[in-house]
């Protein structure tokens with residue numbers, strides 16, 4: 001086994017795998033080091049009593065032809081592996097007064113809301129007009145850009161409506177935007193699936209993706225999605241090592257020279273790309289002295305996306321679109337969206353996801369898999385964790401509440417829920433090393449949205465790069481996939 005590479009990538013999350021593929025494509029000898037035994041990071045799945053429980057992809061945007069995710073999937077021939085299916089519905093919203101499914105006919109949804117909230121018709125029409133004006137997430141391929149520079153210019157012009165909206169609403173959170181509506185508290189659940197302090201631009205984008213028919217889901221589970229990247233990486237000659245936790249980024253003479261692993265082994269590279277948690281990369285694997293003060297300040301103060309309580313429920317019955325037309329149902333009892341404590345779980349907004357709807361393979365024959373998810377308070381679970389009895393009791397309580405709420409929401413499931421698995425924010429932190437178990441990195445507040453992409457080359461060192469959810473505000477699979485292409489280009493420029 002060699003200990004000398006052109007590029008070492010820390011982490012086999014989607015960001016690391018995508019970077020690895022693009023680096024191999026450019027001819028660089030690349031090694032990926034992954035702390036876990038599996039690829040995927042947050043984009044993974046695990047087995048419980050015959051069920052395959054997914055931790056990630058529900059929707060994927062940027063998958064239409066020419067889309068930012070499509071480019072990588074197409075270039076590495078991954079489209080047949082991941083079997084994308086377009087989603088015709090975003091979600092079902094259930095409030096104490098109504099239940100509605102948001103389909104890709106955004107106009108129909110707009111009309112529904114105008115009927116429900118006639119006094120806010122004017123503002124609703126404006127909201128959807130803004131959403132529909134946003135450009136598609138399409139870009140010319142790098143080859144196209146070289147061949148036809150004017151295409152890039154054209155795509156820049158297509159971003160004009162976004163620039164205008166950013167100028168007008170860039171400083172507004174969803175909560176402040178809602179002040180324009182007379183029926184603010186009632187309207188709130190219908191126009192967002194993010195936290196109240198998220199930028200309103202994200203909510204415009206949500207409906208724009210739907211309108212542009214750019215919401216997809218892979219018909220393989222999340223681990224299958226990651227495995228597709230991993231297999232192609234190996235087939236192209238890339239090396240990947242599991243159980244290989246990086247404990248230090250080695251620096252010599254103002255440059256990164258490689259990494260050392262937890263077992264003391266040293267591996268050398270001309271450049272290092274970290275896909276691992278940003279805080280860990282900059283302050284634990286490296287040191288504060290290499291990081292510009294402005295970035296240190298951001299890491300000390302900026303809000304995280306937050307983590308999740310995820311209860312997986314094995315159902316002894318086949319559930320279909322009649323039970324859950326959109327595969328995802330958001331249930332609003334009270335409107336509080338951030339950091340839900342266990343004591344609030346009975347009433348917190350929660351999301352149900354019928355995982356087996358488009359991929360029956362995740363449940364044994366004749367059964368279904370339903371997830372119950374709520375944004376959760378990391379500190380509460382972190383405090384409980386050292387006392388294993390209290391932690392287990394809290395997990396059990398969370399499972400019981402999830403069960404009760406699920407049976408109330410879907411009375412047809414009474415007595416049919418047979419497997420319960422509870423994952424807490426601490427579980428997400430433990431398995432993926434993401435700070436506070438954050439499931440998407442930074443929270444896309446108006447202040448953070450300004451940054452959009454944090455520096456890909458975040459330190460004073462010229463050959464250390466970062467990729468993934470900690471450099472792309474708001475996180476998710478698309479920025480990690482497209483970040484791979486971007487960062488491989490920067491590495492290539494450095495190595496040349």
Ligand SMILES: Cc1cc2nc3c(=O)[nH]c(=O)nc-3n(C[C@H](O)[C@H](O)[C@H](O)COP(=O)(O)OP(=O)(O)OC[C@H]3O[C@@H](n4cnc5c(N)ncnc54)[C@H](O)[C@@H]3O)c2cc1C
Nearest residue numbers: 011013014015035041042056058059246276468469476477
């Ligand atoms: C429940 C849930 C639902 C989601 N739903 C969606 C969705 O519907 N659509 C969507 O687009 N996104 C979704 N996401 C978010 C998405 O999964 C993540 O934003 C994305 O997978 C992040 O990928 P990444 O490569 O940036 O980072 P990660 O997945 O965090 O990968 C980082 C990798 O680095 C490894 N690592 C860390 N430290 C070290 C070290 N010291 N040495 C070696 N390896 C290390 C980790 O083990 C991990 O494998 C969801 C996430 C969750 C949890």
